[in-house]
Amino acid sequence: MNYLEFEKPLAEIEGKAEELRAMARSNKEMDVEKEASALDRKAETMLRDLYKDLTPWRKCQVARHPDRPHCRDYIDALFTEYTSLAGDRNFADDHAVMGGLARFNDQPVMVIGHEKGNDTRTRIERNFGMARPEGYRKAIRLLDMAHRFRIPVVTLVDTPGAYPGKGAEERGQSEAIARSTQKCLEVGVPLISVIIGEGGSGGAVAFATANRVAMLEHSVYSVISPEGCASILWKDAEKMREAAEALRLTAQDLHKLGVIDRIIKEPLGGAHRAPSETIASVGRAIEVMLKELSGKKPEALIRDRRQKFLDMGTKGLAA
Numbered sequence: 001m002n003y004l005e006f007e008k009p010l011a012e013i014e015g016k017a018e019e020l021r022a023m024a025r026s027n028k029e030m031d032v033e034k035e036a037s038a039l040d041r042k043a044e045t046m047l048r049d050l051y052k053d054l055t056p057w058r059k060c061q062v063a064r065h066p067d068r069p070h071c072r073d074y075i076d077a078l079f080t081e082y083t084s085l086a087g088d089r090n091f092a093d094d095h096a097v098m099g100g101l102a103r104f105n106d107q108p109v110m111v112i113g114h115e116k117g118n119d120t121r122t123r124i125e126r127n128f129g130m131a132r133p134e135g136y137r138k139a140i141r142l143l144d145m146a147h148r149f150r151i152p153v154v155t156l157v158d159t160p161g162a163y164p165g166k167g168a169e170e171r172g173q174s175e176a177i178a179r180s181t182q183k184c185l186e187v188g189v190p191l192i193s194v195i196i197g198e199g200g201s202g203g204a205v206a207f208a209t210a211n212r213v214a215m216l217e218h219s220v221y222s223v224i225s226p227e228g229c230a231s232i233l234w235k236d237a238e239k240m241r242e243a244a245e246a247l248r249l250t251a252q253d254l255h256k257l258g259v260i261d262r263i264i265k266e267p268l269g270g271a272h273r274a275p276s277e278t279i280a281s282v283g284r285a286i287e288v289m290l291k292e293l294s295g296k297k298p299e300a301l302i303r304d305r306r307q308k309f310l311d312m313g314t315k316g317l318a319a
Contacts, residue, residue: 002272004061010050013043047269054218056244060226062218063197067272069279071098071113071156074196077276078283079104079111085142087134091171094135096127096163099142104154105287110146112139112207113156116197129198130163133176136206140176143183152190152293154286155207160225162203177202184209185306188298192289194264194282195219195251196271211305212289214262215251216278218270221260222249258315262289 003011017039020032054062062068075082079102086093099112116129146153162173184191184206193210199221208221215221224232229247230239248254251263264285267274293301 002065002067004058004065006050006058006061010043010046013039013046017043051269055241056220056247056250057226057241059218059250060198060220060240060244062270062272063220065270065272066118067275068197069271069275070118071115071158071196073275074156074279074282075102075111075113077279078286079109080106082111085145086138088137088141090137091134094127094132094138095125096129096131096159097135097138099139101151104290107290108149108151110142110151110153111156112142112153113196114159114203114207116158127163129159130161131159131203132163132165132168133171133173136162136176136180139180139207140183143180143187146189147187150189152290153187153192153210155191155193155210157193157195157199157204157207157221158197159200159203160198161200162206174202177206180206181209185309186302188302190290190293190296190301191305192286192293194286195221195260196282200225209305209309211293211301211308212262213260214264214282214285214289215254215260216264216271216282217251217266219251220249221251221254222247256315257312259312 017036020036020039024030024032075098082100082102084098084100088094096114097112098115099110102109102111114129114131115126117123117126143153162168162177181202191210192212193208193214195204195208195213195215197219199208199215199219201222201224204221224247226240226244226247227237229243231237233239233243248257251260254260255263262285264281266281267277271278
């Protein structure tokens with residue numbers, strides 16, 4: 001398991017328990033289960049204490065954990081008959097954005113999401129989940145298709161932000177993000193978004209301008225990364241902890257502000273410790289949100305979605 005910086009004491013205890021069990025496996029006469037079980041109990045207590053009240057910066061670290069389930073994991077587990085649709089019919093196919101037709105509980109849906117990759121090769125191929133303009137234009141094409149065929153849309157958001165490279169800017173990155181956001185506001189079908197890891201900047205908003213927005217308990221959603229914010233405000237990226245506090249990027253703060261509608265609970269220790277359990281929880285949340293929107297007319301869906309975003313900012317947080 002990959003341990004985060006603040007989990008190092010936990011890593012030592014769990015490592016010692018595993019060492020004892022490894023010794024017992026190599027020497028059948030050794031009985032270490034009592035000592036190993038005591039270490040397991042100590043580790044579980046420490047895990048509960050660590051995750052009982054995570055700071056915003058620690059939540060950022062958990063949201064970025066490389067072992068968290070990614071978009072492809074959710075699609076493979078929750079959707080059937082998934083048919084990938086590639087390309088923006090203009091420039092190229094962006095592998096940071098995956099999407100296509102599928103069935104969710106035997107209901108046809110369009111699923112679109114950011115994919116970060118799970119090893120060095122796939123992370124490079126997927127550009128670490130940072131979409132280029134063609135990725136957002138592909139999403140616009142799929143949203144159009146869903147609108148024409150009256151198919152609900154589910155988006156899975158997990159991106160540090162849109163790719164800021166020279167080529168992406170030359171091909172109209174900001175325009176593509178704006179048009180994707182606009183298209184989300186225009187489609188006359190239920191649109192549901194789940195932030196499964198990082199929801200970074202306009203790159204996330206372009207997929208998350210939805211009727212219902214849910215976040216995993218330890219995911220984050222913000223206008224800029226804490227490091228980027230610290231670099232701009234304090235000219236020092238090491239001030240990311242202060243920036244994370246100020247940005248109000250946690251699911252709990254955003255729910256109070258009315259930016260999101262639902263928090264999906266994660267297993268103890270984060271989604272990376274029990275991916276299957278996390279994916280199942282997300283599936284149940286999607287099912288509930290789809291039922292809430294079923295039967296609504298296109299005009300009502302569009303009106304409610306627009307009003308939802310116009311109302312943002314009317315709620316505040318105590319200082």
